[in-house]
Amino acid sequence: MAPEYVTYGQLKEKVDGYCFGVLLHEIISGKQNSRRITSHCFKSLITLVTLNHFQSGTVADVIDPNIYDGQELKPEILRTVHIAFLCTQESPSLQPSMSRALINDAPEHHWRATLEADQSAIHG
Numbered sequence: 001m002a003p004e005y006v007t008y009g010q011l012k013e014k015v016d017g018y019c020f021g022v023l024l025h026e027i028i029s030g031k032q033n034s035r036r037i038t039s040h041c042f043k044s045l046i047t048l049v050t051l052n053h054f055q056s057g058t059v060a061d062v063i064d065p066n067i068y069d070g071q072e073l074k075p076e077i078l079r080t081v082h083i084a085f086l087c088t089q090e091s092p093s094l095q096p097s098m099s100r101a102l103i104n105d106a107p108e109h110h111w112r113a114t115l116e117a118d119q120s121a122i123h124g
Contacts (some may be wrong), residue, residue, distance in 0.1 A: 015092075017095050018087055020098060020101055021084045022084075024080055024081075025084045028064065028080060049062055054081060060073050
């Protein structure tokens with residue numbers, strides 16, 4: 001859940017971007033975001049593991065082995081990790097909007113091809 005909702009019971013405009021970031025973290029790590037530690041305690045995967053590895057330069061240690069073979073860490077994976085962190089920052093003012101997160105996530109050539117296809121469909 002978005003921190004501002006948990007803390008203040010308020011949803012902000014960027015909550016969808018926050019949820020997108022959580023989803024990216026789960027895909028990258030192959031783990032659920034919240035884990036029950038005891039019957040009354042939940043810990044966030046983002047705050048416990050991934051952020052520390054990102055800051056220390058050991059991101060490869062938290063990547064799901066189904067998407068990372070242990071050889072070379074692909075730029076797409078690193079970009080996805082970075083976008084996940086941007087989206088899941090504690091302060092909504094530091095989080096990108098959903099549209100900005102998607103623009104950052106998609107390779108430039110993909111957007112260019114999509115725009116060209118759209119223009120061609122419009123103009124015949």
